[in-house]
Amino acid sequence: MLLFNPHDDHRNHADARSRQIVEKTIAFFEKKGLKKIKEDDQAMVWYEDFLEFVKEEEVFADLLTPQAYAGENGRWDMWRISHFNEVLAFYGLCYWYTWQVSILGLGPIWMGENEAVKRRAAKLLRDGGIFAFGLSEQEHGADLYSSEMTLVPQANGTFLARGRKYYIGNGNCAALISTFGKIEGSGEYVFFVVESDHPAYECVRKIDTSGVRQAYVAEYALHDYPIREEDILLRGEAAWNAALNTINIGKYELGCASIGIVTHCLYEAINHAGSRQLYGMTVTDFPHVKQLFVEVYARLHAMKLFAMRAADYLRVASSEDRRYLLFNPIVKMKVTGEGERCVGLLHEVIAARGFEQQTWFEMAIRDIGMLPKLEGTTHVNMALILKFIQKYFFTPVDYPEVPRQDQAGDDGYLFRQQTGKLKEVHFPDWRKAFAAVDLPNVRIFVEQAELLRQLLLDAPPNREQQADSGYMLAAGELFTLIPYAQLILENSAIYQLDDELLDVIFALLVRDFAGYALRMVAEHGNSEVQEVLFRQMLKKPVRDEAGFNKVWRQVLELKDCYRMSD
Template identity: 55%
Template sequence: MLLLNPRHLVRNYPDQRSREIMEKTVAFFEKTGLTKLKADFHGAVWYEDFLNFCKEEGIFASMMTPAEHGKEGEHAVWDTWRVCGFAEILGFYGLPYWYAYQVSVLGIGPIWMSKNKKAQAKAKRLLDEGGIFAFGLSEKEHGADIYSSDMIVTQLEDGSYRACGGKYYIGNANQARMVSTFGKMADTGEYIYFVADSQHPKYELVKNVVYSQNYVAEFRLHDYPLTEEDILHHGDDAWNAALNTVNVGKYNLGWASIGICTHAFYEAFDHAANRHLYKLTVTDFPHVRQLFTDAYARLVAMKLFALRAADYMKAASNEDRRYLLFNPIQKMKVTTQGEEVINLLWDVIAAKGFEKDMYFAMAAVEIRGLPKLEGTVHVNMALIIKFMANYFFAPAEYPEVPRRDEGSNDSFLFDQGPTKGLGKIKFHDYHIAYDSVDSPNLSVFKAQIETFKQMAMLAPPTPAQAKDIDFLLTVGEMFTLVVYGQLVLENARIYKIEPELLDQVFDFMVRDFSKFALQMYSKPSSTEGQMAQCLKMIRKPVTDDVRYARVWSEHVSKMQGQYKMPD
């Protein structure tokens, strides 16, 4: 079964420690129960019980310690395969628990990327003690515009430093003993990364800026004293550490969405399948079946893409940086698809989705935040567009990447190097994946892709359009669908996805491509040539009642009764 079911953890775990982590985490939440889970959510209760559990079981110490920093017999490894399974489970039970882990990943990233051995030793000690970490990057006035940081560090005559300034929207910054903080040198404007302690008297915890179980802090440093032991990076290394850490962390957002949507699907389907209206079971209504089928196909595609992106993260090297395209799509596309899945389910369960005792009411709120963390959809889309020319018109050859579930340590993620040179990154020929399968809706989708490529050559963006973010975002959405479909196809073969389910996935892909083509056609700036190509891209999926009925009976309807969280 591709989708997570806490009753049956069938996912491959390459070692006993990994399986133990997942099983104990599931057991913790199952014992907690939905009633307390929801009460803590509504009461904005700090998740101390969860953090104590992770401390007692050494979970963060195992999950967030790269192998080279681990202890003998500890089974510490930074393994993207293991990370995504853990992130999915946390998202399944509640975004606040995932968030505590996620911002700790971000907080510790610049430390593992540094050459500061003393800071690394301290981080390892804190992990072993059950500590959490924080990532001090964004600011109240500048958001994620780190070019404009107002965190100013001054070096004194004795060689020590003083830091002054504020950070905003920083998770875990109420308790983290190491807050990895980005700033600028007062005299040179050079970037600098250092660690601050949230318990230091010169560290002012201003407030929690959200009403949530999470503590998302505004904090200020007032002549905060620093020594060389607190400095992680200078100059370009500081800049690279900031962006490379986000590369590691933002991948997890898609997994939170997948977890949330999977739990919501179980709950919504059981509600509808056990409700009767007008002498019919709700799941007998044709429009309800369509909504559930669409939600299921989108959720399956989300997971297929995310799993395949993990393979490329693990295969990453200085010679293979394809992950830098797949990663922002994981962050941007999987999370927005998560919103779409929740919308579809909500259209079925309607007012039930507001009820305080339903997991769904929590999911409906939390799913909205994920596209807006670690850079907005717009920021990630602007990054994605940079890869389009090489992806379509300059393919390169790479060895085939297999499923990477062997449990190896992902050392490269903490040695990614300079963040420049994105326009030089090459990709393998997407035709390999698209020509590996033959199905009716895939054929329609391939025709849409070829028309899109023709538009890029026959009616490329005008100079004005090239500066118009609104126009480029729509171009990026269409390009993203091509890459999304490629990785879905690659993983459909690896996971042996049934042909009828794969064709149902491309049913919605055809519709989505048509939607974005219509949006581009309707742009005020679209040219006659672009409009003509857009009309060619607007296509109807191939209707197949037999395929649709089989997807419903063999896949969607079998979700009934599979999982219900204990009260």
């Protein structure tokens, strides 16, 4: 079973400590119970109890400290980090958020060369500290070029930090905040650390948001905060690169959080629908309800297969293999978008029940839409994805097979990532994963993918179309589906997914591909050749009733397999 179930966690753990962390975290939340989680959410209670648990059990310390600075059980291991994302979001996005922001805050520290701050951060993690990432500003968002945070040089070789940062999670009590700015006079980029309890640090206010009620998203100001050389993490191009590379790591976590949220919603929805009688029938007997559940079940498996496979590529990354730079923004953009879609489909099933405050679902409706909007909007991530099309489609190279990367190990390359030259990132032949599977809807999807490749050869977007962000966003959705499908197939072989479920997944991908192609025809101007090829992409998936019914039985078996304790 791929889906996380706190009552029966099937995840393979590389060592006893990794399993212990997950089991203790599950026990913490199950003891707290749904009623208390909802009460805290509605009262916007700061999650001190969770942070105390993290401190006592040294959870963040073991999971977020690279091996060189950690104790016996510590390492930066994306296999277990990805799972912990899912576990925290399964219980509440607020708990995930303080973890996610700590990951971002630690990025520039572990990427820098300041050994004293690294040792300091490791100790603070061991003491239960959380961290923050001071990048965005109210007027400029995450536009690094326009940052107004400034270090003012002083005669004695120190600096005074002046400026404000906005929308900064954990800004109320972070042990260290990695802050991005410029040095006055030279304009040199810089990352430095500040403490939230320093007299020159002002936590201006909590920014009210419609989601993650318990999280503290701050605006903070530095009023001539004294900065010494030993507080500086990175300068110049290295500081700029650390900002981007930290987000490369952090954006992956968003997809894992979406998977956790959807999984909990699926359990709650099937428990409700499978126990409710309407018009003399159980709700799950209605054909349209079966269709909705099967679609969510298939899409959720696709999300998880892709995200877990993307983690494999993160773990094998090197300067010679940077394929993760394509797969990561797809996790961010596609998996989070699919999560939002799945919660919407489940809401169609449970209807008004989803708004009732005692349900977990009520939080999910509010929070799931945040994840596609964090760490770069869709158009930012799509612009990144489009840089890889040429090498992905037309210049394949051989790479060794990548098996499942569930071994214990420190993923140190992530803190020394090579930057730039994205159009030089290579990929093996994308067709290889598809050739190994002979299913009706996989074959149809390959036909659609080949048509897109033909379009890019015979009638690529002209200069005017390339300058139209709406056109390129829509066209990019078509391309994104192909590496998404590729990694799903690779991982379906690793996890031995049954053919019926895989074919349902690809029926949905065929439908999605046709839908995006229709948008290209209906909403955008195309050349005659482009129009013909887009129309040829409008293919219909094969419906296998026996296969659908087998998958439906898998969904129905989820009823009552998990209910959160009260």
